[in-house]
Amino acid sequence: MDEKHDQTMAMLNDENHPPRTRIDDNQSRLSKCCSSFLGPLRNNLLLTLTIAGVFLGFLLGFLVRTSNPSTETIMILSFPGDILMRMLKMLILPLITSSLITGLAVLDPKSSGKLGLYALTYYFCTTILAAILGIILVQVIRPGERASKVEVKSDIIRGDPAADQITTLDAIFDLFRNMFAENIIQAALEQVKTTREYLNVSNIKTNTSITKVKFNTRYVAGTNYLGLITFCCAFGITIGTMGKRGELMLHFFIILNEIVMKLVKLVMWYSPVGIMFLVAGKILEIEDLLQLARSLGMYALTVLLGLAIHALITLPLIFYAVTRQNPFAFYRGMLQAWLTGIGTGSSAASLPVTFRCLEETLKLDRRVTRFVLPIGATVNMDGTALYEAVAPVFLAQLMGRQLGIGQLIIVSLTATVASVGAASIPSAGLVTMLLVMSAVNIPAKEITIIFAIDWALDRIRTSVNILGDGIGAGVVNHLVRSELGPPDLEETENIDAPIKARTASEISTGRRLRSRDDSNETSKL
Template sequence: MEEPDAIRDKTGWKSYGTSQAIGMPDLKLEPVTDVNRITKNNSKCEAIKMTLKDNLLLILLIISMGIGVGLGAGLRSVDPPFTKRQILYLRFPGDLLMNMLQLLILPLIMSSLVSGLASLDTRSSGRIGLRAVVYYLTTTLAAVVLGIILTVSIRPGTKGGEVEPSGESKIVEPADTFLDLLRQAFPSNLIEACFSKPVTDQVLREDDNATGGDVNATAVYDPVVDMKPGMNVLGIVVFSIFFGIIIGRLGEKGKPLIALFESLCEATMVLVKLVIWYSPIGIIFLVAAKIVEMEDPAQTFQQLLYYFITVMVGLVIHGFITLPLIYFIIVRKNPFRFIYGVTQAIVTAIGTSSSSATLPVTMKNLEENNGLDPRVIKFVAPVGATINMDGTALYEAVAVLFIGQIRGFEMDIGRIITVSITATAAAIGAAGVPQAGLVTMVIVLTAVGFPTDDVTLILAIDWLLDRFRTAVNVMGDAIGAGIVNHLSQKELRKMDLLDSVEDTENGVLNVGYDEADIKL
């Protein structure tokens, strides 16, 4: 009798027909060995698909950086060279990205700080804030010391070709910069702070003294405080901190406002998710336009090669050794897994060169990828993006010592200590906008007695270093949020317990009220 065609049942076994099974008691069953293999292959394919899906945006961001570099390098060979108008058109998609990210800064900072601080009690917010400030000061000072050690060891100012000045320097007085910082922290008009900030300018005034027919013209600069375009982020942060703390202490009266700012924060984060998907396109054209703008990249890198290497080595050591080591010592977890969770924010920082513009992406990564408490993120992340500038502090220390080595100035221990203190303070005062470190670096140059015009020696390559130091700034903000979140678990659990008790009491009261209504 011929065997009928095999039938595979749902259990994964192979049988030889129903009629044969009925007629023969010894039904032959054989296991199908390739089912497990097929299942494993399918599971591997699904795992790869899920990995690609989860990291699609990160992959697109990294690819966009490469495309931008390639596009910029290719367009440099075009004859005739790009005009300023053509470069403006090339950068247009990138400008749209910057506009969209900067548009979200104001609602995100205000809503996150106010709702975050309002949900914390005064004692808890004070402890969390103190931990954050201690972390910021510690890591910033560590970055400055690292920059000084590397510059003294490598001595980039005594190597490479002769450095030619590029661009123009701005006359800045350290006292004026410090006073501007205080003026910005306490704005006179909150609405005006959304689009302008007070800045002291040095206005040239000529005094003509005619004596015996000779005219001696003396250049005199008068300080004039003027409102400059640009969001006063520091003033908005300070106002939001105090406003959030006060709302939290209002009790029941403050709950409608808390709900309003929480809803605003949630809505803003939804907009952030939409904007992030456009970021790969914008980054391509931002990077390409910057490369096309460079006058002579080969000569620039030849002159400033050792300076560039010194800064980059410092940023790599601080970003991938110092900060992870601090995180591991305190949190006792793998720091590189944490850093991987904010890779989108780091790549966005390189593309936009602004820690403030990257803030929406940073907050999204911290909550969704690293699972930090939203109350900590809303408080620590906006403050960190405003005052925590590890990469900028390291860059300023290296740049000042580099200029001193080029000019042959003696760097004694007193000047080195001065650089340490002023670079730390100046970095805290640097706004989270592109190339703000150049302005604050003038403070450090003045403090050690160096000519402020020498800042033009490093302008040619500053745009590139600015992107990498911004990435380290963002990395420092993220790791700081992780450390503060770990150290604040006791306060957070206590607040959760109090909230649950309050909800339970309200539920009991409501049940009693409903039963009374039913009886009536």
């Protein structure tokens, strides 16, 4: 009886007090649930903070607007964002030079030629598709017939005397002039621009006057990325042809690239704060949101619809047709760069983040990204091409003019050329848009109408430019991966090997000499 009683009590104790192993199992399940929820946040902490920075920037901007802030308050609020822009721009020049030179120096000329051919073909096709899409949408929606003219004061274009004299021929010639810079140091600070000066020359004998055109080339502020890219491409290919004699110079640029990427990682932890204040400051600069929505709402809707179609349909279809992979999974890896583009409004300033996303998150071959991305940030402007195709047709509709088929073709081709010449800086598309407007005889002063909405559209089209660069790198990486050999620049390890081997042999030789000297000295003693 006592034994049965003890067994019954033991069973009751087991039911009331579960064993320690059962408690541990419950705790392990709870910890697994927490890790499954917090794990992605912890692994993507920087991305989470960046998304939070964008939303907090919108919230902060609309909250501060209720107090009617002064211009000094707006300047102070925008200051942390200005610091972020300066830090990112500081890294652009060393990043482009080191990445291009190291990317091309480890490639044989045949591989680099194929990389360039694939990349430029992709850039041209997507840019012309974006421009054609913009023209189709603006002709179907016709936002200019639904909008009312607004006068907006702006100083983005500060009295350029030759602004009305921009022609397509001048823009094409300026592209080639900037590609072959006469001073590589000056190319880091200024770029060439052609201006036309019309002179009335009188003939005393015939008592008539003749108008002659005088062409002048002058330098304007802004980094000449085309010139830098051309020089770095030639420099990197030449190092690759020198064999062992060029190893020391290549090793220098490899180390430089690694240092710059470490600096990029440090700057990225400040980017959520900078992006928040950049967005808030831009919202505060808008004078009247309601008037802006009434006057330019359909125009903004047309541009945003075109950008959405290009980013969510055109580019993914191209990526899937070539790689047979999920393009939206690829987009997820580029989310950090996309958000940085929205905050900064500059594809060049976002270039360090784009490198980090493609190389570390999406694991693309560094030889491809180092060649494709710097060139793409300069010449691949899909969003800008679409925007510059929509705006002149919108302004023509606002003026009551109807553009014919021939003029629309001119707009699409000129918008493609102008987007290539657009600098990778905020609101640069407004300046090159004068080229498209002059091609269809629209006065340059009419561009002031769209100044008020440009800041917002500029950030969206910049983010589309960044997505286009990333998709281009993914497409080129898929096309050439079988020809490049082992990924991740394993050739650079072979570059270090001879140096390490020489160093080891020198050390061992020195030890043998020292031991021989020591033995001679002991024998003498």
